[in-house]
Amino acid sequence: MGTRHDKINLRLILVSGKTGEFLFSPNDSAADITEYVYNNWPEEWCDEQLPAVNILRLIYQGRFLHGNVTLGALKLQMGKTTVMHLVPREHLPEPNNQGQLKKDKSGENSCSNCCIIL
Template sequence: MTSAPGPAGMIPLRLILVSGKTQEFLSPAGRPAADVAAHVFRHWPPDWEDERVSSAAILRLIYQGRFLHGNVTLGALKLPAGRTTVMHLVARETLPEPNSQGQRNREKTGESHCCVLL
């Protein structure tokens, strides 16, 4: 748990809860998001105790406004080397559907939006 650059292949993460509480963790670049969440659950910080969740399975990481799927590795995100990466950590049963799904639903209903510029 440090904000200084870690050993080679390790990514410093600053995780932020909805309450605004933060904690820093070091994680291997090859670790999937679900494993990061499981690690945080197993090493739940004492000052987060009042926000403890019942299972690691409901912890989700958000990076740059997007939920990370459990199998996405930190290395695949091409995080800047030697810098602490900030992510949000939230408790949520399921991931939201991707935006492309909403687009497909609009196409199925025949909805169309068009504008003409004169």
């Protein structure tokens, strides 16, 4: 088992403002993380309503993360704490195409594919 230095510490914030911290490896994807948290719901969150099925999603820097995105791909620093929001949401809009993804990464303000939280 690795040490804290080769793991990424995620501080997850719920809509209610409650937080929890979890260690993940850079190879873990957003789907791996939400599945782990769903199956290992922290005791201190016991008064939070857990959805009937795992529809938890991660938001990082204002964007929903698609399930196959790994922490390593986000270039998160190992041994450091990264804050993400954890929210229940059924579906994410699919990226239009590869070109769209590249444009989003290069242009900070290109927000044609952003999600709006209602």
